[in-house]
Amino acid sequence: MTHPGSDSTTPLGWEDTERTQRRMFGQLAWVGALACLGTLAFQWPTPTPRDLIALPLLAALLLGLLLAVRRGWLSLIPAARAALLGLTLYFLVGLWPWPGSGGGHLSLLSESTYWFPVLYAGAFLLFAPREALRWSAVTYLLALAVCLYRLLWGPEARSVDLAASVIQFQMVGLIMILMQATFGAQRGQLLAARQAARQDPLTGLANRRAGEERLAELAHAGRPFTLVVFDLDHFKAVNDTHGHAVGDRVLQMTARLSRGLLPPGGVATRWGGEEFLLILPPLEPGALQTLLDALRASLARERVDGVRGVTASFGVAVSAPGEPPERVVARADAAMYAAKARGRNGVQHAELASVDQSLPVGDA
Known part of the structure; x- marks a missing residue:
């Protein structure tokens, strides 16, 4: 991705694509922060110890990164990586039924599973297709590792109900990644065609x-x-x-x-x-x-x-x-x-x- 403000590598010196990505990042950051605070409010006055610490920190991280991007202190892609990393770690930890967590029940996966498709979609919206695919694949494999550990060696090992939940969770995640990868490749082709239509082929400047x-x-x-x-x-x-x-x-x-x-x-x-x-x-x-x-x-x-x-x-x-x-x-x-x-x-x-x-x- 090019940096806004200069015509260094692409005819789109005003950076339509990055402006759209910045808007997406802003929307995801606000929704994520509000979801964190909303979850904490629903648990109040007895929030889980883990969420009492993790959710305010996660909301502060998202809003802090958004402020840094808008003020120009941090470019978009590093901020997006940090935001997705924080969210991914939180939801991966949430896959384990921590004592008193309220979100993980014996022989079931926690509500964290609902958010993994959002993580995959966010990666493909903010990153180039190849990086998004790598990011999503690593997240998918880590989630699979946690689920397999629970299924084979955890307190609910060899539970049929848990196995069914794991299979559905992993199948939905795999399908989501494949769909996003396909759409990402098509989007890349459209952006390339759009750039070619606006670029002088001899000099590489805007036409x-x-x-x-x-x-x-x-x-x-x-x-x-x-x-x-x-x-x-x-x-x-x-x-x-x-x-x-x-x-x-x-x-x-x-x-x-x-x-x-x-x-x-x-x-x-x-x-x-x-x-x-x-x-x-x-x-x-x-x-x-x-x-x-x-x-x-x-x-x-x-x-x-x-x-x-x-x-x-x-x-x-x-x-x-x-x-x-x-x-x-x-x-x-x-x-x-x-x-x-x-x-x-x-x-x-x-x-x-x-x-x-x-x-x-x-x-x-």
Whole structure:
């Protein structure tokens, strides 16, 4: 899974999938915490010694992990692992009929069995299919080990009623894991197809469709953004002189450099041909200029099969409240063409069209 806030490995720089997983984790954490406290309330005023300690700790763990994820102190996957580990240990312990537990009766499995399908489903919702399958398989085998120990050597050993309960419990768990694994594989295929539809196959950046969707999302949410459109200078001459294969590698190099300089929340898009678009969060003018200077300097330093000193013309536009995204793009595009008209290899701000913002780097 990628980290939110950057366009490091996938065109979905705004991370639809992780946002959905975060929402799922939040829902599971709240439901789990409320279930813990509700169980304790039902047992009151005579809760079992085990639950009197374990349930408040488990509720605190779930809510603490949720807070850590929302504050950015902990990423989603480690938090999900810790939450599932705590829940799994609690329900595994609950499979044994502890004295005075109220949940385990001779020759029967405890109410903990009801929650194991939830553990399996939660793993497949939060983790990649392969990790979810490993997690569920380990949980299943541990539960099977506890049940077999009770069935063979526990106080209710060789009980027919217990054997029937164990068989049903394990069969339901196995079917649940197989179903979730199948759905997880299908979901992975759908996500891969979705990513392919939004990703430029040559550079690996978001394609134009993905960029337009991101802009529409920002406009719908009323969030401001900075837009940078840039076009490689004299790119046709690169193709004519060195061949299209070298030109493709120049585009890949440009994508790599653009992606590496993105701030958190930024998205790099191949807008078409040798034209790129950067969707950035609001930045101070100095920070934006530093970013663009770094990109221009990196382009000028790189060497690709004899091509060196690559330059580009940049147009910058900052969204205004209520302004349609296509208008912001049009202003940035016009500023980029103004930079080309002024000699290329420069940065032109749409809001400051009369002010020279060009800072030449390298050969034009």
